[in-house]
Amino acid sequence: MPIPQSNPGDAPGPDWCAGRKVTETHKALLWKLLSDDPTCPSRLHAIAETPEQITVTLRHINRLRKAWGLNRGKGRPHRVDGQKKGEPQGHLVRVTASLSFVGVHVCEAWWQQHGGMSAVMPLLQQAIPTYRAPHPDDDFPLLHHREQTLRRRFQALFFAPLLGIETLTAFDTHAHPLQTLLGRGYHSATLTPCLGPLERIDAAGALLPALVPQQVGHIAYVDGHMIA
Amino acid sequence: MHKGKLTMLGRIMAGLQAVITHDAAGQGLFVAYHPPAQPLSQFIVDSCQQVPLATGASVCVIDRAVNALALARTFDHQGLGLLGMLDDNEPHGLESFAATLEETRKDGTRVYSGPWQIPRADDPRHVVIVEPVEGKTFVSWGTPRGKATVAPTAWPQVDRERRERQENSFKRMMDHGALNTNYGRKKMIGADRQQQRVREQLDQALEAAQKRIAKHGQEVKTPQAKVVESASKGHGKRLEQRQRTLAVLEKAHKDAQHQHGQLAAQVAAVGPPGERADRDFCKQTIMTVRTLLLENALMSFMARLLGFLKTKVSLDCLLQLLFERSGARMETATQVVYWINTAGFSVPYHRRLAEVVGGLCAMDLRDQGKPIHVRLQTMPP
Numbered sequence: 352m353p354i355p356q357s358n359p360g361d362a363p364g365p366d367w368c369a370g371r372k373v374t375e376t377h378k379a380l381l382w383k384l385l386s387d388d389p390t391c392p393s394r395l396h397a398i399a400e401t402p403e404q405i406t407v408t409l410r411h412i413n414r415l416r417k418a419w420g421l422n423r424g425k426g427r428p429h430r431v432d433g434q435k436k437g438e439p440q441g442h443l444v445r446v447t448a449s450l451s452f453v454g455v456h457v458c459e460a461w462w463q464q465h466g467g468m469s470a471v472m473p474l475l476q477q478a479i480p481t482y483r484a485p486h487p488d489d490d491f492p493l494l495h496h497r498e499q500t501l502r503r504r505f506q507a508l509f510f511a512p513l514l515g516i517e518t519l520t521a522f523d524t525h526a527h528p529l530q531t532l533l534g535r536g537y538h539s540a541t542l543t544p545c546l547g548p549l550e551r552i553d554a555a556g557a558l559l560p561a562l563v564p565q566q567v568g569h570i571a572y573v574d575g576h577m578i579a
Numbered sequence: 580m581h582k583g584k585l586t587m588l589g590r591i592m593a594g595l596q597a598v599i600t601h602d603a604a605g606q607g608l609f610v611a612y613h614p615p616a617q618p619l620s621q622f623i624v625d626s627c628q629q630v631p632l633a634t635g636a637s638v639c640v641i642d643r644a645v646n647a648l649a650l651a652r653t654f655d656h657q658g659l660g661l662l663g664m665l666d667d668n669e670p671h672g673l674e675s676f677a678a679t680l681e682e683t684r685k686d687g688t689r690v691y692s693g694p695w696q697i698p699r700a701d702d703p704r705h706v707v708i709v710e711p712v713e714g715k716t717f718v719s720w721g722t723p724r725g726k727a728t729v730a731p732t733a734w735p736q737v738d739r740e741r742r743e744r745q746e747n748s749f750k751r752m753m754d755h756g757a758l759n760t761n762y763g764r765k766k767m768i769g770a771d772r773q774q775q776r777v778r779e780q781l782d783q784a785l786e787a788a789q790k791r792i793a794k795h796g797q798e799v800k801t802p803q804a805k806v807v808e809s810a811s812k813g814h815g816k817r818l819e820q821r822q823r824t825l826a827v828l829e830k831a832h833k834d835a836q837h838q839h840g841q842l843a844a845q846v847a848a849v850g851p852p853g854e855r856a857d858r859d860f861c862k863q864t865i866m867t868v869r870t871l872l873l874e875n876a877l878m879s880f881m882a883r884l885l886g887f888l889k890t891k892v893s894l895d896c897l898l899q900l901l902f903e904r905s906g907a908r909m910e911t912a913t914q915v916v917y918w919i920n921t922a923g924f925s926v927p928y929h930r931r932l933a934e935v936v937g938g939l940c941a942m943d944l945r946d947q948g949k950p951i952h953v954r955l956q957t958m959p960p
Contacts, residue, residue, distance in 0.1 A: 379909060447908040453919050454901030456908065457939060457953060460915075460946045461883070462876055471872065508869055513902060517757040531908070546862055550763070555864035559609060562871055563634050568603045569728055571636035572741040573627055575619060576749055578595040578759050 373407055373415070379446040381412065385421040392423070451528045455513050459532055468502050470561040475501055475549075478557035493548035504545045507537040519543050595761070595863060598626035599871070600634065605744045605878060607871030608634045612860035616772060620646035624653050631659055638662060638728045640741045648702060651722050655703040660725035662734055665706065665718040676706050681732050687712040692731040707731045748874065755898055756870040763862030771853035781846050788839040795832035802828055887938035892931065900932045906956055915946045918956035929955075 373381075385391060416422040450456065479494055493501075507529055511517070514527045519539040530536040596619065600609035609630055613622040627639045627650075638660030641650075647663055654661040678691035691708040705726045709717040719734045729737055752758035802825040809818040881894050892900075906919040919936065921929055936953045944951035 383909070383911070444910040444912060445908075446910075449905065450908045450917075451905045452902060453904050453906035453908070453917050454897070457917055457944065457951065458877075458880055458902065460944050460951055461880055461942065464945055465879070505869075508866070509873055512755055512757040512870065512873060513898075515903075517760045519762075546762070546865065549865055550765075550859075550861040553861070555861050555868060558865065558868045558872075559633060562606075562608050562610075562868065562875065564602070564604075564606060567608070567634050567636055569637045570603050570737065571608060571630050571634055571639050572601045572603075572745050573598060573623065573630060573639045573641045574741070574745045574749075575623065575642075576597045576599055576758070577615070578597065578761065 373411065378415065379448065381415065382419060382421070385416060385419070389421045390423045447531055450531055451526070452514055452532075455510060455528070456532055458513075459510065468506065471505065471558060472498060472502055474557045474561055475505065475554060478552045478554055481557075482552040489551075491548050491551070493545065493552065503533050503535055504537070504542060506533055507542060508546070519546065595858065595860065596622065597867065598623060599745070599749075599867075600626075600630050600636075600639075601744050601748060602634070602636070603740070603744075605748060606875045607748070608636075610864060610867045610871060612864055612867075614857045616857075618646075620650060624650055627654065627659070627661070628657065638725050640737055642741070647720065648704070651704050651720070652701060655722045655724070658724060660722055660728050662719065662721040662725045662729065662737060664738060665720050673708060673710070676708065678706070678708055681707075690732050690735075705731065707734045709735045751894060752870050752874055754895065756874055758867065758870050760866070761863065762866045763859060765859040765862070766856040767859045768854050769857055771855040773855075774849060774853045778846070778849050778852075781842060781849065785839065785842045785846060788835060788842055791835040792832070792839055795828065795835050799825070799828045799832050883942060884935070884938050887941040888934055890931070890934065892935060896931070897935065900928065901935055910946075910949070913949060914952060915949050916952045916954060918954050920956045 413422065476498065483489070483494065496504075507522075510529070510532060511522070511527075514525070514529070516522055516525050516527060519542050522537055522539045522542060527536070594615040596613045596615050596617070598609075598611050598613070599607060602608050609626075611622070611626045611629065613625075623641065627641070630639055631637060639654075639662070641661065641663045647666060650663070651661060673691065675696055676691070676693050677696050678693035681690045681692050683689050688709060688711045691710065692706065694705060695702065703722050704720040705723065706718060706720050709719075711717075717735055719738055721729070721731070721734060749758065802821060806818065806821045806825050809821050814821075877894060881897065884897075885891070901919065904919050904921075906917060908918075909916045919932065921932060924932065933955060936955055939951075939953045944953075
């Protein structure tokens with residue numbers, strides 16, 4: 352059975368694997384330019400004047416256009432009445448040609464849009480002075496962490512199971528997309544010393560209120576779970 | 580090879596026991612860890628007492644519990660509601676309860692409720708019996724507060740919901756939330772609970788033995804006086820009878836003293852209060868809170884996404900279809916575009932993912948204010 356073509360999610364994406372002649376960035380630039388205006392002729396100055404000069408033949412560009420389905424018909428470029436040029440997508444800021452765990456990135460964006468760590472961070476930050484009051488002489492890095500550092504490290508722990516990372520040592524042995532997800536890659540050497548101080552400031556007790564939603568029903572289900 | 584006693588200092592018992600609480604929407608609310616050596620009913624009482632304080636919920640629904648009566652009493656004394664299933668060994672049909680018919684459902688299932696047939700002292704449990712036309716009778720119980728909050732006819736449904744929500748949630752968290760992973764190897768030194776239990780039992784036995792000695796000591800005095808009296812008066816047969824009685828009582832007194840001595844020796848053998856090591860659950864609790872936060876976030880994401888889908892998609896399916904796929908990302912000044920690689924997908928999976936992608940586009944996702952568009956990367960790699 353043929354795949355339905357009318358689905359909005361089916362708009363084709365480019366094959367951005369770097370080739371021998373055209374790098375993945377060049378491909379992305381080309382793709383963006385052609386998506387903006389699929390009728391644009393390959394010989395046009397716009398392609399030649401891309402920020403990074405593409406030094407391949409016209410034939411190569413045409414081959415890529417055909418592969419992406421962004422080739423135009425034969426003949427002189429003309430615009431039919433009512434056919435408008437594609438909406439410009441703006442300047443290209445960043446291209447990640449190979450991204451693992453795409454869904455986690457999309458979910459993370461949704462999560463950040465809906466508060467993200469907003470329930471967790473105040474509790475963690477409050478736990479630090481609460482610990483400091485009875486232990487004025489104690490000094491360890493977590494007590495001096497910026498909010499951003501604490502947030503990123505907790506987020507690394509938070510998303511780890513979705514990235515197939517169960518133990519902290521797996522941060523070193525598994526390829527993970529934390530760099531693209533959080534803007535920084537983490538290893539167990541960073542996160543293990545983060546979990547220890549969290550234990551010292553009793554983050555477990557401090558974080559429990561973050562689980563409770565604003566409105567709780569009058570029924571709570573309680574069950575035991577044994578971990579071998 | 581002998582590895583020492585389980586309670587030996589420095590050796591910790593494998594495993595952990597977590598008590599996890601969910602609300603009616605399936606969101607994780609609370610978690611507490613306990614050593615595996617601790618009796619389950621004891622820490623369920625501890626945890627359930629913390630749950631109303633932490634969450635504001637007034638009724639706890641638990642599974643079939645050990646020591647249900649003790650739990651019910653504790654909850655009732657504190658004015659809290661508790662609903663649970665009755666142990667299979669306890670009910671003996673409808674005759675055990677003074678049950679009245681509450682309703683007869685369309686399928687012929689009859690629902691009864693009422694207290695015990697023979698009143699039990701200090702048993703606050705009210706019982707609901709669901710008797711289907713065919714199959715096993717379902718008996719659940721609740722404290723008076725539970726009965727006041729949830730209508731008895733709804734108890735079986737509440738119990739089914741608990742099972743569905745919690746057991747499915749545990750499965751999901753084990754699959755993609757690292758719930759079963761152990762974190763932290765730190766130990767904390769505490770009292771040797773096994774020794775404490777042995778000592779408590781011995782102390783009780785020793786106290787009883789002392790009472791017996793005192794009692795027998797008193798009982799011996801009268802026959803002794805009577806024997807002296809008979810001897811002084813020159814009784815013949817009566818003296819013999821009194822001497823026999825005295826011998827029996829003296830033997831009982833000696834036995835009691837001997838038993839007391841043995842118990843005292845056992846108490847001495849137990850020695851001074853010992854210590855044992857238990858796992859420190861702080862790191863484990865932090866990571867389980869993390870897991871619950873993640874699960875709550877995923878459930879909310881799913882609920883939002885399902886609102887835009889025509890067909891139902893499970894979270895496991897979504898994780899495979901969307902979360903674990905590779906692809907590409909492009910960010911421009913005005914938008915962010917994600918492509919999902921669909922290579923190797925069958926046509927039905929491709930269709931389903933296309934529907935999910937349509938749902939994601941309809942969710943109005945944004946990254947730093949820029950709209951996010953999700954597309955399928957249909958070209959072969």
